[in-house]
Amino acid sequence: MRDVFEVRTYDGAGRLGELTVPRADVTVETPALLPVVNPHVQTLEPSRLQSEFGAEIMITNSYILHGSGDLRDTVLEEGLHDMLGFDGAIMTDSGSFQLAEYGEIDVTTPEILQFQHDIGSDIGTPVDIPTPPDVEREQAESELNTTQERLEIAEGVDVGEMLVNAPIQGSTYTDLRREAAEHAYSTSLDVFPIGAVVPLLNSYRYADVAEIVDSVKRGLGGDAPVHLFGAGHPMMFALAVAMGCDLFDSAAYALYARDERYLTVRGTEHLEDLEYFPCHCPICSDYTPAELRKMDDQAAEDLLAEHNLHVSFGEMRTIKQAIKEGSLFELVEQRARNHPTMLDGYRTLLDGVDRLEASDPASKDAFFHVSTESSRRPEVVRHHERLDRFDLDGEILLATDRGALDREFDERWAVTPPFGPYPPALSEAYPLTAEVPERFERQAYAAAAEGIRRLVAVNPDAEFTVALWDWPDDVLETLPDDIRVESTDSYSEKTEESV
Ligand code: GUN
Ligand code: ZN
Numbered sequence: 001m002r003d004v005f006e007v008r009t010y011d012g013a014g015r016l017g018e019l020t021v022p023r024a025d026v027t028v029e030t031p032a033l034l035p036v037v038n039p040h041v042q043t044l045e046p047s048r049l050q051s052e053f054g055a056e057i058m059i060t061n062s063y064i065l066h067g068s069g070d071l072r073d074t075v076l077e078e079g080l081h082d083m084l085g086f087d088g089a090i091m092t093d094s095g096s097f098q099l100a101e102y103g104e105i106d107v108t109t110p111e112i113l114q115f116q117h118d119i120g121s122d123i124g125t126p127v128d129i130p131t132p133p134d135v136e137r138e139q140a141e142s143e144l145n146t147t148q149e150r151l152e153i154a155e156g157v158d159v160g161e162m163l164v165n166a167p168i169q170g171s172t173y174t175d176l177r178r179e180a181a182e183h184a185y186s187t188s189l190d191v192f193p194i195g196a197v198v199p200l201l202n203s204y205r206y207a208d209v210a211e212i213v214d215s216v217k218r219g220l221g222g223d224a225p226v227h228l229f230g231a232g233h234p235m236m237f238a239l240a241v242a243m244g245c246d247l248f249d250s251a252a253y254a255l256y257a258r259d260e261r262y263l264t265v266r267g268t269e270h271l272e273d274l275e276y277f278p279c280h281c282p283i284c285s286d287y288t289p290a291e292l293r294k295m296d297d298q299a300a301e302d303l304l305a306e307h308n309l310h311v312s313f314g315e316m317r318t319i320k321q322a323i324k325e326g327s328l329f330e331l332v333e334q335r336a337r338n339h340p341t342m343l344d345g346y347r348t349l350l351d352g353v354d355r356l357e358a359s360d361p362a363s364k365d366a367f368f369h370v371s372t373e374s375s376r377r378p379e380v381v382r383h384h385e386r387l388d389r390f391d392l393d394g395e396i397l398l399a400t401d402r403g404a405l406d407r408e409f410d411e412r413w414a415v416t417p418p419f420g421p422y423p424p425a426l427s428e429a430y431p432l433t434a435e436v437p438e439r440f441e442r443q444a445y446a447a448a449a450e451g452i453r454r455l456v457a458v459n460p461d462a463e464f465t466v467a468l469w470d471w472p473d474d475v476l477e478t479l480p481d482d483i484r485v486e487s488t489d490s491y492s493e494k495t496e497e498s499v
Contacts, residue, residue, distance in 0.1 A: 002190050004163060005030075005225040005246075011328040011364070012356040012378060013217065013244035016320060019057075019191075019225050023161040024081075024089040024122040026056065030225065031241045033316050034059040034091060035309065036232070036251035037084060039071055043254040043305045046086035053313050056088045059249045062116045062124070063095025066107060079120035091123040091191075091249075092116045096167070097230075100130040100196070109150045110157050117159045123191055126154040128167035130196035133208065140171035148183050155188050163190040167229065171196065172208060174215040181219025191247070192220055193227035201231055206239065206345025213243040214352040222359065234265050234315040238335045239345050241319050242328055242356075253308035257301045263308040265315050266338040271304065281310035326364025333371045343373075350376040357382055367434035375418035375447040379431035383419045387455045390423070392462040398452060399467040405486060407465075415468060417444035420451015445475040456480050 009016045017030040035049050037060045049055040065075050075083050080090050094112045095105040107115075109126040116124035127150055129143040147169045154164055166189035170176030177194075184192055194216050200209050213228070220226065225246045231237075232250030240248065256263055260271040264278065271292060277284035283303050292300045322331040336346035349356070350373060357378035367379055374380075394410030398421045413421045417440045419432060426432050436444075456464055457480075467486040468476065476485060 002163070002188075003223075004190055005223055007222065009323055010359040010361055011323040011326050012242055012360050014241045014319075014323050014328045015244070015246070015359070016323050017225070017246055019246070021057070021089040021122045021163060023120075023163070024087075026089050028056045028089055029320075030246040031237070031316060031319060032057055032247055033232075033237075033312055034247060034249040035253065036060070036249050037086075038251075038254070039065055039075075039084075040068070041254075043257065043302060044309070046084040049309075050086060050088055053309050055313070057091065057247075058084075058086055058088065059091040059093060060084070061095070061097075062092035062112060062119065062121060063098055063105060063107065065119065066095075066112065066115050075119045081120055089122045090120075091165070092119075092121040092125060094125040094127045096125070096128045096130055096195070099127065100132070109153045113154055113157045113159055113164070117162050121162055123163040123165060124159060125165040125167065125193075126150045128169060128195055130167075131169050131171040132196060133172045133199055133205070135171050137173060140169075140173050140176055143171075144169050144176055144180055148180070151184060151187050151189060165189065165191045165193050165227070167193045167195040168216050169195050170212075172200075172212070174211055177212050177215040178219040181216040185220045185224055190225075191227060192216075192224045193229040193247075194245070195229050197228060198230035201233070201236070204339065204341040206236065206341050207348040210239075210243060210345045210348035213240070213245060214349070214355065217244045218355065232312070233268075234263055234312045235267055235335065235338060236342065236345075237312075237315050238265075238319050238322070238328070238332045239342060239349065241323075242332045242346075243349055250309075250312055253312055254305050257305035257308055260300065260304065262304060263311050265311065265318075265335065271300070277307075279307065279311060281307055281314070283307040283310065326361065327368070329374075329377055330368050330370060333373055336373070337371075346373060347376075353378050353381050363430040367431040369418065369434055369436040369440075369444065372441050372443045375443045380418050380447055383422070383431065384451050384454055387421070387451055388458050390455065390459065392455075392459040395463045395465065396459075397465050397467060398455075399486075400469050405467055409465070415448060415452070415466070418447035420448040421455050442472060442475065445471055446478070449475050449478050452479060452483075456483060 004020045007015045007017045019028045019030055035055055035058050037046055037058050039060055065071050081087055099105045113124050128147045131140050131143045151166050166184035166187055168180045168184050170180045197209055227247035228240050228245040231248045232252035262269040262271055274289040283306050322328045332346055336343045360378040397409040397412045398415050400415055413423050415421050422432050465484040
């Protein structure tokens with residue numbers, strides 16, 4: 001792997017980064033969206049993708065160009081950038097998707113890589129085998145072997161400055177995905193697309209996607225740029241970025257427009273069902289749904305495609321700003337509310353919280369507790385791990401911050417769901433500066449109780465008393481037996497006074 005990717009800022013496993021594309025002599029800010037340009041059917045001229053939408057990189061299919069008489073000669077003569085009128089970075093795919101669709105293609109990896117090089121592609125792709133989800137393990141293994149051989153063949157092709165993708169396959173077998181990622185990372189190839197997830201995305205299997213991405217990320221180094229191949233619906237960008245994906249390609253903006261479908265970050269609408277456009281883009285500001293319905297099909301399709309792209313690029317900017325300010329989890333928690341399967345995807349992502357915690361910054365702007373999932377965020381897990389480091393003795397009161405007891409203690413710690421106990425000195429430090437609601441769900445109390453259990457477990461010499469007003473009885477019952485629980489009767493409204 002050449003040294004082409006640098007992470008600037010993390011939020012969980014999500015990151016802002018820079019991909020240097022030497023052949024195009026540009027750096028691309030990530031996360032980035034690559035609009036798919038079909039060389040035969042250009043919904044939007046590539047120059048407009050750049051000037052109006054801010055696309056720094058796009059993707060097209062070299063296999064289509066390779067197999068088409070006229071275009072092939074033109075592109076070999078003019079080069080891709082001039083032919084398409086795009087001077088950012090251009091990634092080319094190899095025909096693997098056609099292989100998956102039609103069962104065979106008539107190029108080899110060295111041929112198509114050479115062709116991609118000859119037409120001036122900036123990032124090329126070998127012929128990987130996109131194994132579908134849920135196949136027999138034998139098929140997944142043997143096709144992965146073939147993909148891995150092709151990556152090794154690709155290493156040996158002289159492509160000059162062109163970067164080369166190392167697609168990662170393995171179907172729905174997470175161990176194969178991880179092994180595939182380790183192998184890909186050990187090659188000299190540069191960019192790491194996660195392949196064959198389109199069928200999962202199309203059937204809303206976000207939990208499976210989250211498991212696959214988690215396995216792949218565990219097999220790659222942090223300096224590996226990761227592309228989620230074929231992921232183009234803006235409703236899942238935030239979740240996928242939070243998993244650690246850096247590049248996305250969208251054919252969806254054009255394909256959905258063809259069926260009069262209107263993309264939003266909450267899902268997909270049909271033009272015929274819309275009375276109002278819930279969006280601020282130039283198209284939605286200038287037209288009403290009724291006006292689009294009256295237009296001829298091509299005109300309406302073009303405008304819908306423009307809206308679809310605006311909303312997709314707009315969501316990328318929203319995500320980048322969220323990473324910058326450390327609010328990516330809050331954004332994902334909002335997006336996860338838009339479809340139950342997205343919530344499953346987010347919950348699965350949180351199952352791998354150790355990975356998210358490893359790159360999550362120690363300090364951000366305020367933590368907002370806004371959902372049941374907030375209790376499982378890496379900040380909560382990290383706080384619990386930190387509790388293992390305290391060495392306490394004497395009589396310790398762990399109390400919700402209001403209220404007072406008429407007994408003296410050696411030390412008083414505050415308790416806030418979902419974090420649990422913390423010493424007064426940490427109250428001004430992230431994440432304990434959290435904004436939390438007055439009313440918590442059970443999961444938040446349960447997470448706080450886990451914190452108490454950890455603190456008690458590592459401090460056998462201390463005597464703990466808890467004063468946890470309003471906590472649910474069934475959560476209080478999970479506290480260690482030798483802990484003294486003050487009842488509400490001993491609580492006085494004097495507040496903040498004794499101890
Ligand atoms: N586009 C969408 N999925 C894939 C894939 O698995 N491999 C390649 N080469 N292109 C894709
Ligand atoms: Zn719009």
